[in-house]
Amino acid sequence: MGRQTNESLGYGCAYTPLVMLRAAGYDPYRVLPLTDSHDQAGLHLHDNLCPHVKKILDRAMGNDLPVLAGMIFMNSCDAMRRLPDAWRKVREGDRTVLVDLPVIADESAVRFFAGELRRLAGVLGEWSGSPVSDDRVKECIQEHNRLADTLSGLASKVNAGAYKGGRNTLQKAYAVAATKPLPEAIRYAEDVLSSGLKEKLSGSLPAVFLFGNILPDTEAFALFEASGARIVDEDLCTGSRLIQPVRIEDGEDLYTGLSRAILGRISCARTFNHARPGEIAQTVVERARACDAKGVIFHTAKFCDPYLARLPSIRETLRKEGIPILVLEGDCTTRSIGQHRTRIEAFIEMLG
Amino acid sequence: MLINYFDDLEKGIVSSINDQGGKASPRKLYSLEIARLGKRLYSGSNKVAWCGVTAPFDLLHAMGLTSCFVEFIGAMLASTGMAGSIIEESDHAGYSSDACSYHRAIMGAAMKDLMPAPEILVGTTVPCSGGLAVIENLARHFDKPLFILHIPQGDSDSDVAYLASQMKDLTGFVTEHTGIALDRGRLKAVIEKxxxxxxxxNEIFDLAKHCPSPANSKDLNNFLITMALFLGSDESVSLARAYREEFAQRLSENRSGVHDEKVRLLWIQNRIQFKNPLVDTLEKEYRAVIVSDELNSITWGPIDPDDPFEGLARRAISIPFNGVTQRRIDHLKQLARNYKIQGAINPCNWGCRQGTGTRGLVEAGLREVGVPVLNLEVDCVDERKFTEGQFRTRIEAFMEMIQTRPNPWQQH
Incomplete structure (x- = not known):
């Protein structure tokens, strides 16, 4: 067992290698874009930058953060690349590191990212005062996978069961997994899985597949449910993509395997298969078909180029497959979802 | 349609040069090379590679490909006044109006069959996520093979080796999909050029630093970013020589680019690509000259012709838009010192998360060396959004402020 610092490290992107933060003795804390802080990020970042990133910066500027021993940034997109620049400006004393992240997952990229993970291990070792050992990383992968598997089981139950409040219960479990120490997150998810879901939704509601990026607020899911949408599966970076299992082949170098697992996971639009350009559109169709969805709701944070640029091809592919899509853009607040309520209701009515 | 445009453009410029007894300003020669590049892209007889901004165009040139970053099309459509209707096409297809108009114009052009089908596409992760997404979309649209160059954020030896290795792989990719093998002798000759x-x-930029500058605000508009497309060719050397000679001659004759130069400005990021009166307003009403552009800077060292991949990789990594913003700010500060800049204009191209994202930090950084920044809100490609009166008012206020404050580079 490695030394536990009882300190938290902040992060903002689902690609963050959480097992390494834990292996260094830290509790990963996802800085979700949920805050009452004033909108101040515009002082440093342009107004047309992703609201997810700006809200994270608002939290930093408004001191709406727990005590953090440092902040881990991933070079996942333009906005995320600019966040550490601004963070360093508004919190000069903070320890930060930016981890480069390839957009494809070929062997060359896997090797490069493995190097980045080793570099991160070195940084974390310096921060904690204790080297990050391979054995500890392996232990943390096992613990992480226990959480991932429990959340996956919970998601399967919610997806299949149409429980009243099931979707926001699941989202709460994701939020706990993102922000609380691992034992607490596992315990929470296991408790919910064993006893937290009882009452089924009445009536028959049309099944919907939800995909996109940032939608962390449990109230958003309550609103979907209140609007008549029965979400039977989702693909969100604050949802099922957040905690994905790490599987490493026997005999493979630890960091190469970890790199391969992270780059090969169910991806955000920023990562793609260059051998099959536009594959994301087909993936959405397949996910929607797999859960027998009658329609698809796409929710994205405004100004998100990786998703918005791929939206026309996704829309076209869904149209060819006869699957209706509703596109919602928001600013990571429930307020913006609330404004879409009429559209969601109309969409569900059309599906029904 | 566009082949005719470029053909007419070339003929017009050649005719004009002939009328002048073979004499031409370097800017005219620059335009001639643009026209000829356009012809090569649209002729249908060349193998074309559509690329990201940081692709190694000279390497692709050495392999016989006509390569070009896709944003060239957006800029070209803007300069010809065609961008608006073409952007509408992409809007109708569902591309977000919050996205970069260079990229919206590109997708519109592709949908209207105004972009030639390439043999291959080469996406680059720098400068922006939006540009990379457009390359992926184009690969899907044309159903052509796509290669991705991941430009690392850092410049450690391992970062450079990683990118150099990708560039070597790129040559294999080109061979696989075009049948053209890399000729090392040809590559060596190209890299020497x-x-x-x-x-x-570099000499041109040094000459432009003189006070008053031999350059006017239009001489070096879009210069180096476009020059990158010609690197490795005889024409790139001829064009560079023409600029050097012109600037040297102006200096020897004490001719400044703008008569009675009073204010020296730095333009951040890209210029406004459609016709607009802002530069004329600056020059005629304020004797203000844009002596430097952020992207007009050689940030890399000579490349080893015998083993060029490391040097090509270092060049791609070195562009100011790569890496942390502080690096970009340091570069802008250096330009401010070198060119004795009194004010900077940042168009803040709408939809550009990468270039405009940290505009507040850029503004604060330049303020540290006494250079105020005018942040505009321009769509640099979509003329329909240009509100001349508002921009004129902003420019006037900015210039009045500069005129009433001490020049940060004059000793008191």
Missing amino acids: TNEARGIV
Whole structure:
């Protein structure tokens, strides 16, 4: 067992290698874009930058953060690349590191990212005062996978069961997994899985597949449910993509395997298969078909180029497959979802 | 349609040069090379590679490909006044109006069959996520093979080796999909020309630093970013020489680019690509000259012709838009010192998360060396959004402020 610092490290992107933060003795804390802080990020970042990133910066500027021993940034997109620049400006004393992240997952990229993970291990070792050992990383992968598997089981139950409040219960479990120490997150998810879901939704509601990026607020899911949408599966970076299992082949170098697992996971639009350009559109169709969805709701944070640029091809592919899509853009607040309520209701009515 | 445009453009410029007894300003020669590049892209007889901004165009040139970053099309459509209707096409297809108009114009052009089908596409992760997404979309649209160059954020030896290795792989990719093998002798000759042009361009920029500057605000508009497309060719060397000679001659004759130069400005990021009166307003009403552009700077060293991949990788990594913003700010500060800049204009191209994202930090950084920044809100490609009166008012206020404050580079 490695030394536990009882300190938290902040992060903002689902690609963050959480097992390494834990292996260094830290509790990963996802800085979700949920805050009452004033909108101040515009002082440093342009107004047309992703609201997810700006809200994270608002939290930093408004001191709406727990005590953090440092902040881990991933070079996942333009906005995320600019966040550490601004963070360093508004919190000069903070320890930060930016981890480069390839957009494809070929062997060359896997090797490069493995190097980045080793570099991160070195940084974390310096921060904690204790080297990050391979054995500890392996232990943390096992613990992480226990959480991932429990959340996956919970998601399967919610997806299949149409429980009243099931979707926001699941989202709460994701939020706990993102922000609380691992034992607490596992315990929470296991408790919910064993006893937290009882009452089924009445009536028959049309099944919907939800995909996109940032939608962390449990109230958003309550609103979907209140609007008549029965979400039977989702693909969100604050949802099922957040905690994905790490599987490493026997005999493979630890960091190469970890790199391969992270780059090969169910991806955000920023990562793609260059051998099959536009594959994301087909993936959405397949996910929607797999859960027998009658329609698809796409929710994205405004100004998100990786998703918005791929939206026309996704829309076209869904149209060819006869699957209706509703596109919602928001600013990571429930307020913006609330404004879409009429559209969601109309969409569900059309599906029904 | 566009082949005719470029053909007419070339003929017009050649005719004009002939009328002048073979004499031409370097800017005219620059336009001639643009026209000829357009012809090569649209002729249907060349193998074309559509690329990201940081692709190694000289390497692709050495392999016989006509390569070009896709944003060239957006800029070209804007300069011809065609961008608006073409952007509408992409809007109708569902591309977000919050996205970069260079990229919206590109997708519109592709949908209207105004972009030639390439043999291959080469996406680059720098400068922006939006540009990379457009390359992926184009690969899907044309159903052509796509290669991705991941430009690392850092410049450690392992970062450079990683990118150099990808560039070597790129040559194999080109061979696989075009049948053209890499000729090392040809590559060596191309890189020698790249180095020669690089050296001359450095001299051009040094000449432009003189006070008053021999350059006017239009001489070096879009210069280096476009020059990158010609690197490795004889024409790039000729063009660079023409600029160097013109600037040297102006200096020897005490001719400044703008008569009675009073204010020296730095333009951040890209210029506004459609016709607009802002530069004329600056020059005529305020004797203000844009003496430097952020992207007009040689940030890389000579490339080893015998083993060029490391040097090509270092060049791609070195562009100011790569890496942390502080690096970009340091570069802008250096330009401010070198060119004795009194004010900077940032168009803040709408939809550009990468270039405009940290505008507040850029503004604060330049303020540290006494250079105020005018942040505009321009769509640099979509003329329909241009509100001349508002921009004129902003420019006037900015220039009045500069005129009433001490020049940060004059000793008191």
